[in-house]
Amino acid sequence: MFSGLSAFPLTPMNESGIDEAAFARLIDRLVAAGVDSIGALGSTGSYAYLNRAEREQVTQLAVAQAGKVPVIVGIGALRTRDVLDAAEDAQKAGASGVLLAPMSYQKLSEDEVFGLFDSVTRHLSVPLCVYDNPTTTHFEFSDELHGRIAQLPNVRSIKIPGVPVEPEAAKARVDRLRALIPSHVTIGVSGDVLAATGLNAGCDAWYSVIGGLFPRTALAITRAAQSGDVHQAMRLSERLQPLWELFGQYGGSLRVMAAAAELQGLTESPCLPLPLKALDGPGKQKLATLLEALELT
């Protein structure tokens, strides 16, 4: 479950609730494309903006729709109590694994983050992926802390935020982390721009945003890297350079992917929870042109 392509779909919603039909459509695309796992309620799935009942609803839908494809469910929350509740709900709803980011309002210390993972992993009966995403959590994991957390029961993967651009530096970074964690814990790259570099550098998985909407495109990159064709993986990724540039320009991937889903008729508009707004105006126009040119699927 924590290797290959893990595709992270949007959770289409508006101020009245979850758009179940649109979410089911997104999951269907992932299953049809043959992704290795589905990451429901990741950052792209706006987990942080949903209440407990909504998170249960989304998990149940994802599990029902995914069939045999394992579903990993995001259980992050600001408070340990709420993470424990989310973990219990996810397991009851049939999640195959869970994903936990140390969300913060008050900046967290290493000791506090270790305490969170220690509490949560004690209460799990499914495997957990440590979600290292400083852009949203404002917490920087040290490799030493990753090493300590990776020893906890049920920890099976680490989702790292990216790797250095240079292939050798990327490999050194992955090797350094690998040396600090048990062999049963995989390393997955996120930050789609660096995914091919990360996979080529030895990451076991790609926790992918574009995979949630364009699974065939993401699978082509993943399968090339997995078969050892590093050049083909890089070529396929570099072809998407204009998309990576839009991510950089519009504060990350979420608002761009939401607009892409709207443009493809896969979701209504709006599909993000306010105050978030999908890419609009000239940016959306540029994205439309780009989606056509790149033939993303």
Added chain:
Amino acid sequence: MFSGLSAFPLTPMNESGIDEAAFARLIDRLVAAGVDSIGALGSTGSYAYLNRAEREQVTQLAVAQAGKVPVIVGIGALRTRDVLDAAEDAQKAGASGVLLAPMSYQKLSEDEVFGLFDSVTRHLSVPLCVYDNPTTTHFEFSDELHGRIAQLPNVRSIKIPGVPVEPEAAKARVDRLRALIPSHVTIGVSGDVLAATGLNAGCDAWYSVIGGLFPRTALAITRAAQSGDVHQAMRLSERLQPLWELFGQYGGSLRVMAAAAELQGLTESPCLPLPLKALDGPGKQKLATLLEALELT
């Protein structure tokens, strides 16, 4: 309400719930000392970690206990929908004003933050204070955005995160913001270390963390500055230098003030929501010595 000393108490709690008796004790101290307003459910009151029912519970307690002292209630949440609910709940429970920080998981744009304040201020019947706290929200207000938001209905104050250390630079900073906002909107300083400098520079209010636990100490600084005795205000603040250093050393004021409340027997230990942990071990020992030496009240 948005001038003088606004004291922000802790919300003492543990994993089972709110410690109502301890919270009532904290409010009693503020009323007895004669603070100008009480800021319930600020960052120090851990609003971000509480659910809707708990926030209602804390608001009701604060209002009941505060008597004639106006209570300002924090209504921030990641999602606009939840902010609107919190605003409604706070008003129903008798809050005299509300305080809104643009909490984030996905980093917010200026347009998204303006949209949030626009939506919320339309639905208010009590005045609002804009809460500018980049340390916890990871959003940097431009002065131009402050100017636009300050024009919205019901906006009556801006809580700024601090001022430059140099008195002239501090005054220039306050004057620059003042020139961009209507005269009915006050400016309050937070970041206790710079409170005396901010008040001396012309801030109308001090939104105070130490005021929530040591109201007499904070009032002495406030009243000195209000009476124009800039040197006395600075002297009283500089006397607290060892406390300011502890704030710097332990990632902000919250964990230190929680430990101080525990040491004074005002709350049980723990009194913060996990994963947060109050200052402990040698740091707490140091704080105990310091509290005695500084005779904080």
